Amino acid sequence: VKIAILLYENMTALDAIGPYEVLSRLPGAEVSFVAAEPGLVRTDTGFLRLEATRGISEVPEADVLLVPGGPGDEAVRSHAKTLEWIRGVHGGTRFTTSVCTGSLILAAAGVLDGLRATSHWTSLEELRALGAEPTSERVVEQGKVITAAGVSSGIDMALRLAEKIAGRDFAMALQLGIEYDPQPPFDAGSPGKAPPHVVDIVKGVMAR
Amino acid sequence: VKIAILLYENMTALDAIGPYEVLSRLPGAEVSFVAAEPGLVRTDTGFLRLEATRGISEVPEADVLLVPGGPGDEAVRSHAKTLEWIRGVHGGTRFTTSVCTGSLILAAAGVLDGLRATSHWTSLEELRALGAEPTSERVVEQGKVITAAGVSSGIDMALRLAEKIAGRDFAMALQLGIEYDPQPPFDAGSPGKAPPHVVDIVKGVMAR
Numbered sequence: 001v002k003i004a005i006l007l008y009e010n011m012t013a014l015d016a017i018g019p020y021e022v023l024s025r026l027p028g029a030e031v032s033f034v035a036a037e038p039g040l041v042r043t044d045t046g047f048l049r050l051e052a053t054r055g056i057s058e059v060p061e062a063d064v065l066l067v068p069g070g071p072g073d074e075a076v077r078s079h080a081k082t083l084e085w086i087r088g089v090h091g092g093t094r095f096t097t098s099v100c101t102g103s104l105i106l107a108a109a110g111v112l113d114g115l116r117a118t119s120h121w122t123s124l125e126e127l128r129a130l131g132a133e134p135t136s137e138r139v140v141e142q143g144k145v146i147t148a149a150g151v152s153s154g155i156d157m158a159l160r161l162a163e164k165i166a167g168r169d170f171a172m173a174l175q176l177g178i179e180y181d182p183q184p185p186f187d188a189g190s191p192g193k194a195p196p197h198v199v200d201i202v203k204g205v206m207a208r
Numbered sequence: 209v210k211i212a213i214l215l216y217e218n219m220t221a222l223d224a225i226g227p228y229e230v231l232s233r234l235p236g237a238e239v240s241f242v243a244a245e246p247g248l249v250r251t252d253t254g255f256l257r258l259e260a261t262r263g264i265s266e267v268p269e270a271d272v273l274l275v276p277g278g279p280g281d282e283a284v285r286s287h288a289k290t291l292e293w294i295r296g297v298h299g300g301t302r303f304t305t306s307v308c309t310g311s312l313i314l315a316a317a318g319v320l321d322g323l324r325a326t327s328h329w330t331s332l333e334e335l336r337a338l339g340a341e342p343t344s345e346r347v348v349e350q351g352k353v354i355t356a357a358g359v360s361s362g363i364d365m366a367l368r369l370a371e372k373i374a375g376r377d378f379a380m381a382l383q384l385g386i387e388y389d390p391q392p393p394f395d396a397g398s399p400g401k402a403p404p405h406v407v408d409i410v411k412g413v414m415a416r
Contacts, residue, residue, distance in 0.1 A: 150387025179358025181397030182390035189389030
């Protein structure tokens with residue numbers, strides 16, 4: 001299974017690394033971290049760089065394409081060569097996927113035209129403006145196109161993908177291997193569950 | 209808040225990046241990725257390198273120390289300089305923390321002597337042999353020493369830490385910001401919940 005994960009400046013690290021931790025353990029997985037040019041890519045909080053081992057010109061195809069999100073999505077959406085690469089790879093994938101505002105990039109590339117899709121909860125209207133039909137479900141499957149909501153949702157998405165690729169037992173083994181038995185200390189992980197003043201804190205931060 | 213995250217060859221990426229995604233967003237957070245020597249560190253499935261911006265000799269202190277786990281833990285446990293560094297930094301931390309088999313490293317450094325602690329579920333007996341009192345709770349607090357279970361548990365641990373450092377509202381805002389409203393497709397994230405034949409698959413893989 002050839003898996004291509006797009007990296008770009010100001011992306012959110014967990015959007016990529018959550019699914020990576022699951023998908024890289026699939027039988028026969030070969031993962032490429034791909035950027036416009038190979039090299040180190042700085043993630044959004046500024047402290048961490050991830051290595052893109054290959055440039056987009058070196059990776060013309062993949063079985064699974066994963067596009068993470070993050071504040072850098074806007075720059076990628078106006079980078080014609082990367083959008084062209086996404087369209088090209090998408091033509092031959094078994095699954096084309098995104099996490100968080102990675103869906104805005106897929107939409108800008110034309111992959112989500114008319115499809116139901118999700119994104120970070122603060123970006124759903126922007127997703128609509130780019131031609132998709134937004135929904136606040138955590139993981140949205142439309143044929144081979146799978147979009148996931150904000151940041152941590154990529155782990156849930158990857159486990160569903162693992163089931164499709166390697167079967168239910170193996171996917172459950174991956175969940176057990178990463179001991180994914182979530183016990184968050186609060187029940188504030190979606191705008192419908194968090195107290196209104198907490199929702200306002202996040203909206204304020206995202207607006208800046 | 210000065211946060212030091214230890215990196216080493218053959219560590220598990222999500223052990224570090226899960227908590228990083230939460231902790232790096234604390235007010236005034238300064239995160240250092242620290243390794244025995246600065247440079248790129250290859251994580252356990254072989255496809256990803258993370259950048260250690262500083263060597264241990266450059267980071268004598270931190271408010272929060274985070275030690276991730278992974279198959280490389282064994283080599284670190286016999287690396288005297290790193291264990292000495294951990295003891296030194298631990299002396300001045302507000303919180304000393306681990307994810308997964310990072311607790312075996314803390315134990316080898318003497319930090320967990322006689323303390324209740326946790327680790328990846330396959331490593332609890334090894335943790336006992338190193339002088340800690342193992343428990344299968346997901347996050348274990350013993351004064352300023354906090355250990356978390358396998359891989360993905362670091363996110364839950366980091367949210368608890370965020371509450372201690374920045375208060376409940378801010379911690380909930382971080383949970384909402386990363387949209388951590390987990391919806392795993394299976395209920396197989398701990399050995400008590402997964403079907404026995406799935407537990408056996410993971411035990412087999414871990415034994416190799």
